[in-house]
Amino acid sequence: MSAPAFGQTKAPAAGKGEQFFPVLVYRTGAYGPNGNPWANGYVDYLKLVNAQGGINGVTITFEECEFGYATDRGVECYERLKGKNPALFQPLSTGVTFALTDKTAADKIPLITAGYGRADSVEGEVFPYNFPLMGTYWTAADILVQHIAKINGGFDKLKGKKITLVYHDSPYGKEPIPLLTERSKLHGFELAVIPVTHPGVEQKAAWLQIRQNRPDYVFLWGWGVMNSTAVREAVATGFPRDRMFGVWWAAAEPDVIPVGADAKGYNG
Numbered sequence: 001m002s003a004p005a006f007g008q009t010k011a012p013a014a015g016k017g018e019q020f021f022p023v024l025v026y027r028t029g030a031y032g033p034n035g036n037p038w039a040n041g042y043v044d045y046l047k048l049v050n051a052q053g054g055i056n057g058v059t060i061t062f063e064e065c066e067f068g069y070a071t072d073r074g075v076e077c078y079e080r081l082k083g084k085n086p087a088l089f090q091p092l093s094t095g096v097t098f099a100l101t102d103k104t105a106a107d108k109i110p111l112i113t114a115g116y117g118r119a120d121s122v123e124g125e126v127f128p129y130n131f132p133l134m135g136t137y138w139t140a141a142d143i144l145v146q147h148i149a150k151i152n153g154g155f156d157k158l159k160g161k162k163i164t165l166v167y168h169d170s171p172y173g174k175e176p177i178p179l180l181t182e183r184s185k186l187h188g189f190e191l192a193v194i195p196v197t198h199p200g201v202e203q204k205a206a207w208l209q210i211r212q213n214r215p216d217y218v219f220l221w222g223w224g225v226m227n228s229t230a231v232r233e234a235v236a237t238g239f240p241r242d243r244m245f246g247v248w249w250a251a252a253e254p255d256v257i258p259v260g261a262d263a264k265g266y267n268g
Contacts, residue, residue, distance in 0.1 A: 019055065021046060021062040022081040024091045029068040030199035031224040033254050038092060039064070071095040078103065088112050094137075094172035097121075097130075105129045115248060119175055137221075140247045141176035144219055145183045147245070159188035164210055166203075166230060167221035169195035176221060176247070200226025207233040220246040220268075227255035231263050241265035 023042060026035035046060050054060060063084075065077035074096035078089060088110040091097060097117040104111040105128065112131050113121070119138040121130035148163070149155045165180060167173035177193055184191040192213060194206045200222060207230075210218065218239065220230050227250040234241055242265035246255065251268025 017057070018059050018061050019087050020084045021060055022077070022084070022086045022089055023062050023064045024074060024077050024089065024093075024096070025064050025066055026069040026092075027066060029070075031069040034224050034249075034252070035069065035092065042090075067091075067093075067096070069093060071099050075099050075103075082107055082109060088131075090114065092116065094118065094175060095170055098171050101127065101130060116172065118171075119179075137172075137175035137247070138179040141179040141219075142183070144245050144247075145180070145187070148217055149187070155187050161189040161217070162192070162213065162215040163189050163217045163219060164192045164194060164213065164215040165219045165221060166194050166196060166206055166210075168200060168223050168226055169197050172223065172249075173221045176219075180219075196222070196226055196230075199224060201229055203229055203233045207237045207239070210239060211237045216243065218244045220244060220250045222246070222250045222255075228258040231256060231259045231266055235259065235262045242267065 023039065023046075025039035026032060027039055043062070043064070046062050049055060050060050063081060065081060067073035067077050071093065074091050074093055078100055086109060089100065089104060090112040091100065094116050097111065097113050100111055101118065101121070109129065110131055111129055112133065115134040117130070117132055117136070119132070119136035121127040121132050122136060145158075148161075149158055152158060152161070163180070163184070165176065167176070173195065180191055183189075192215065194209060196203055196206055203226075218234070220227065222230055227246065231241065231244070234244055241263060244266050246266070246268035248268075255268060256263035256266055
């Protein structure tokens with residue numbers, strides 16, 4: 001659905017009885033298949049709130065700004081919309097989150113990161129205008145390690161295991177590495193990390209490395225077309241899908257539907 005189909009995608013600056021919500025979106029580009037449904041849902045929710053009387057009677061106004069998941073364009077959206085007295089910014093991009101952290105603090109504008117962003121921003125005294133919700137990527141990585149330990153019978157059983165992280169080569173993809181590195185030291189498993197260049201459609205070298213190293217498990221930290229490509233390459237190299245575990249951004253229908261029945265067993 002194109003942006004104009006939503007009706008009010010441009011709105012005036014917040015005035016009396018109004019509160020402005022900037023809506024940073026990426027409906028276009030390599031990540032559009034994932035960004036578009038999120039944008040649709042976010043805008044629909046804002047419209048629903050208005051239909052139910054707003055927030056304590058205050059009407060929400062909003063404006064979309066397309067940035068194509070490009071950090072520099074996301075910053076441009078921020079600079080263009082911050083003068084409209086926004087309630088908050090929610091960029092749905094870890095790269096943009098890093099780029100805006102100092103800016104939003106200086107401008108005293110809340111930066112909401114719901115299930116993404118920088119994990120260290122949970123330290124509110126250091127990052128007073130960052131509000132990470134629903135868990136960080138350190139949380140996600142820790143959950144995966146705990147799950148692997150559980151299915152193996154305990155953390156002591158992780159010693160000597162091989163875990164490979166296949167990650168989107170971006171701030172988002174690099175976020176779990178510090179946590180996994182510390183966990184590998186603590187529990188004695190061998191950690192290998194393999195970056196995948198944007199947008200992630202070329203992974204043959206990565207999966208050749210996986211076939212050679214024969215890890216016990218693969219953690220997938222992908223986004224967009226990278227996810228289905230990874231599952232498809234796992235099929236091609238014979239890596240068991242039931243030993244693949246994707247973070248929550250690698251755990252939706254668009255990540256497995258293109259692979260069909262061969263995706264059976266994949267965990268996300």
